[in-house]
Amino acid sequence: MSQINVIHAAVIGLAATFVVLAFDRAGELRKDQYVYVPPAPKVAAAPAAVDPDKGKPPPHNDKVEDLPEGKNRELTFYTCTACHGVALIKAQGLTRDLWDSTLDLMVEKHRMPPIKPEERTEILDYLAEQFPPRRKGRGSDNPFLK
């Protein structure tokens, strides 16, 4: 028991060290400090560094928790966010039929890797439950919509 505790302590200690080191490198622990930058070597005026990201949209990363909690959330997240932001998914309000044809669109037209049938069902379960049509109005209770 005491041996396990020692290992635990070691692991926790090491983990904490890495976290502190990471934050340290990120500047979190040394805000507003100055770092030493060695003088630039006197080579012939190097061409101005071209930043290929200049003018591009800011980087964007979503987390699983950005989708509402529900069964099959993780599977849905990792399937969709390879290409799409969570905001686009959340802006939709579709019947199961239309979610189904949305997956067809992605696989057939946008070269999404095919999904296993059982996973497709699980993703559809999640999307249809979390993002059904929400907009109310004359079009929302159509007598011809089964």
Place this chain on the structure above:
Amino acid sequence: MPRSGTTKASRRNVLKGVGMATIGASLPPVGSALAQGAPAAKGPKLLDMEGKAKLAVLGDKPLVAETQAELLDDNVTPTAKLFIRNNGQVPDVTGDPKAWKVKIDGEVNTPMEISVGDLMSKFPAVTYQLMLECGGNGRSFFTPEARGNQWTNGGAGCPMWTGVRLADVLKAAGLKSSAVYIGSYGADPTLAGDTDKPSISRGVPIAKAMEEHTLIAFKLNGQDMPLIHGAPVRLVIPGWPASVSTKWLKRVWVRDKEHDGPGMGGFSYRVPKKPIVPGSKGDEKDMAILESMPVRSVITFPADGTRLTSRKLDLRGHAWAGDFDIKTVDISTDYGVTWKPAKVDAPANKYAWQNFSASIELPTTGYYEVWAKATDSKGVTQPFQAANWNPQGYGANPINRIRVLVES
């Protein structure tokens, strides 16, 4: 003298080195409302990007942002306020822009690969004020929801574009009699990061490609084309869904049949030729390509939700109708019971939007909706609610409305 000694560490750059994916995951994404200290009031997330105004973000991946109605107020849309729509990732565009090459091939006598420098020196440059409008503009007005980015009316803008006429370039290549359509390709990788297939490739019939306002553009409002808007060169094919105005233009393929690239088939950029039950799956066979964009009006002043201290209201806005002109704009403050014509200006040139204005005396204090309804030169007007529902939501152009409160 080279800078040396101490330099303030840029937290963002250091973070880049550590890896955004790990530590960045716990921080608010750059550009979030939180990061810019915007009020926590409900509303769209606002864009935080160098050179761009605080547009309403519809999606971050790919970046899609629309211009709020009140930001569309300028007669000529400033670059900072022009909407953003991407179908793939933004490509790396480095090096000399004049060395960028555009290929012209297919049904032409002399296929060529022409540099931007040669485009600029060999063909006359023209400048026009031209509408650019997302095919899905107005989609959020559909009930039930249609699939895609939920645009209000802000997937549109009318800046000044400078470029050479696509017609001049196609004539130089020599169109064969078999040429009926073009398909165009940009350098943007797909959302998954593939560069071996186009993220989208749309096109127009040869007559539209040869129209004198169809440009290979290299300047936007007199400045070099910004990367996000298609640097170094893009197509501008005004009046039609903006997805044909290919950014980061690499190739114009002259076809002997209707172009069939990604974005040309199925329900994409198509409207029903036979009405579909709203909310149903529909049938692809009932769809036809959306060409000229529908008639639309937007009140840009005052903003929706304005409190007025006087019953007198001077309003203004813009109206446009794809390939056509605006004939009239009518204003109602009583839910369409009565209408009053607004003053409508002539366009700066064909394919520019038209400004309208009206001076209205509201009868009492209290709550009013102010409606605007444009009618085009064919006599086609805006419906009271989004019509011709379709699964991907094209062609929604209901009358525009703002809400005001006249306080005593």
